Amino acid sequence: MPRQRRPGGVERPSLRSAAAALTSLVALAATGLVAGPVVAATRDAGPCALPRTAAHHSLGLDSWNDAYPRPRRSLDAVMVFLSFPDSEPVVPPEVLAADHFPATTRFFQRASYGKFTLRAHPQRQWIRMPHPSTWYGIQRDWDPERRGAYLRDAIRAADERIDFSAYDIVYLVADPDAPGVDSDATKVVNFDRPLHADGTDIGRVVTVFEEHPPDRNVLAHETGHVFDLADLYHRPEDGKGDWDTYVGDWDVMGSQFGLAPELFGWHKWKLGWLGQGQVVCVQGGADLTLEPMAEVPVPGGSLGTRLAVIRTGRDSALAVEARSATGNDRATCTEGVLIYRIHNATPSGGGPVEVLDTHPDSGACWDRSVYPPLADAPLREGERYTVPGEHVRIEVADRTRSGAWTVRITTGT
Template structure:
């Protein structure tokens, strides 16, 4: 049974400490010319339910699992393709008054967030941020009285905060016109993100307060600044918002209480500090950014060969999947330093296990490391080093003896496509 309310809280802290653009208070379209028309947007790849050849690879959502990796994405989340209107409300408090123009805070996240989604989705998500209230909205209570801390539940503090921001914005905002809400909090409210990350998303929340006849069921709150002191904040600080909005679209946290050790920097849902990164191919299929024709399902016993193109480029086969059960399997894709993947230092074939019966934040995805205990190939701040060289290269083989699965990388052609061989019982 899908949980009616999802509280996604961050345990993230930066892995290592190393040493704005113009505001558009209006709808903003990305530069892509291949955006689909509005009105046909859906949450997740609904078409996969009609493709019998892919059915074994379309692992199902497990009952009672919060933010399951299974397909399809259940109702209640924001649409993940087509035109998405994102309402941005900028708020401060009597005990934490904003010290900069609201336009400056908005410019920390846009148009960067829109561009990130356009690139990751191959233009299939037209993310349009709007800020109809151009000034800070002052909340009636001091920040401390809302009782907001890391891990705070929706009741009672966040409910009160949502009710207060609705009351403040409602004269100028038609909430029914938007698909999701971003609450951009003045950075001086609450602790530094270096100490405690408060940014949080409540998604699929049918119990949320209503405004203009709709529930504010998909709302992200962004606090402080994810500034590690390295001088890269202007380029990387916005990335907390694509992470939080990932929850609004139904994606789970891939980091665990121990940090990003199961996925590393291979998905923004694992690490959103540091250099730019993309999402996994499994997530792109789940969100409807990859077509069924771009998925190769290795469900039959025996040996099969598959050719995969780099995930960063549009078109062609992008993902091979080896189902192990109705709720788990191995995903195989090619990652290169292109698109949103800035930190890839060892291009190659990334192999990872997806488990739809594991809760958000508990490790629903685990990456196989082709070079275990190597220390990695990067020293970039806030990039998990050990898994940075996880991809498999030609001549290397991943083996799961317990399930009898072997995935071998055969060769790479001049266009960066990789040929792999999958053997399974």
């Protein structure tokens, strides 16, 4: 995940082009839902489930890629702490573990509505690597041979003390004070040929090179890749400019710094946390009451309708969901009904999700947002929006006493 630190921790967006702004100028004020026929909506979301494609981390969800663990049960993760001959660790392993847990476990418990628990097993001792930290050439765009050597050395050194067959996920945490450690190199590494230890194949590991204290939600972001979720940020070709133009603050897979890091409803549908009864496939139109995506129901309570989907093509769909200042989204500065496009054939980092800006002439949270122009993207009460090129209109009437959003979706000419 890229670092975008600037003086004072404030992130300033670049100006968008006039053409980009014009694509969303159809946001209109309204006093309520306009009377009219509602054709069809179904709790059988199958017609709206895009198929999985060969794209890396495809957002298609008609089937699951068995190369990845699916977080619909408890999973066990081992944290291995690596030191180097050229540096004596200053921060003990238990302090580094506390940088990430139990916060990451709580993030996923809330996001999954209690359906998934990530159980961390941090080791209590440092494991010494055979080479100095500077020897491995650690950096974001890492030389494959040096990276391979680092991973083989780490697994080999740790195998003397750790039974890897007991764990579903492996976090390799480097001494943050070692001179060769680059904090921008944190990522998930997938092996073309799995490493083998303790009678089990290790197909991927999370390499953690974070400073102490680390970026917030960084491990939630990287763990999302372990579950076959894509990067939603855009890396500029020249390394300059904004990384967050696709989704802004909306979803931790876009930015670990986001103000509203709750996973999109589409992601939750893919992971198995939303299903029949919570996802509505809109074919023609629908009047819906959408519960906030990040709101965790009381024990025994119903999830209600969380996601509306409109199929727009063989490889594309629109998603509509409500976002409010609760749960993982408690720090958001705007609330409302969020609309975004999904492209199942677009690979990770290429823009598989695009949040639609229903207020293109304004922004929000200029002192805190990773991309203020999209911070006010959701529709608010009394507003309607026609999606460019899709003949789809979304209208927001009001909010219920419980905080849900009343929405009408109309499709067709």
